[in-house]
Amino acid sequence: MYRMLLIFLFSAFILFSNTAFAKTNQPNDAEVSFGKPGELSNVSRTITLTLLDNMFLPPELTVSKDETIRFVLKNLGNNTHEFLIGSEDELKKAANMKRKNEHLIRVKPGEQKELIWEFTNMGIVNFACPLSGHFNTMKGKISVKN
Ligand SMILES: [Cu+2]
Numbered sequence: 745m746y747r748m749l750l751i752f753l754f755s756a757f758i759l760f761s762n763t764a765f766a767k768t769n770q771p772n773d774a775e776v777s778f779g780k781p782g783e784l785s786n787v788s789r790t791i792t793l794t795l796l797d798n799m800f801l802p803p804e805l806t807v808s809k810d811e812t813i814r815f816v817l818k819n820l821g822n823n824t825h826e827f828l829i830g831s832e833d834e835l836k837k838a839a840n841m842k843r844k845n846e847h848l849i850r851v852k853p854g855e856q857k858e859l860i861w862e863f864t865n866m867g868i869v870n871f872a873c874p875l876s877g878h879f880n881t882m883k884g885k886i887s888v889k890n
Contacts, residue, residue: 782812782862797821803884819851839874
């Protein structure tokens with residue numbers, strides 16, 4: 745159901761962006777569509793994110809529009825953490841419900857996992873650990889620049 749909603753919102757966004765937004769520049773601080781899973785062959789950069797109890801290091805990143813990033817997620821904390829990219833609203837929702845998101849990465853203490861992600865729009869993309877008790881402090885922002 746949640747997935748259907750995401751697909752619907754995404755389709756609506758594409759339709760809308762092709763018409764209404766076609767000739768306008770989005771302001772840099774606007775929250776945008778957060779991109780899509782990327783292809784390994786398109787990776788331009790690797791960014792290592794350290795997961796601690798309870799924060800991400802570094803909490804702020806900058807990437808370029810159309811860049812595909814290989815995120816290496818290293819959990820150096822004592823607890824299991826999660827990594828989810830999305831809009832602020834989506835992350836808040838994820839923090840309050842049972843999660844069934846295909847892009848959610850769960851990393852156990854001492855573990856390392858990867859996510860390849862393509863940033864398709866300029867603006868701010870958020871990320872967070874949506875686990876209960878972690879969400880308030882364990883979040884970050886990715887500035888997607890031109
Ligand atoms: Cu966490």
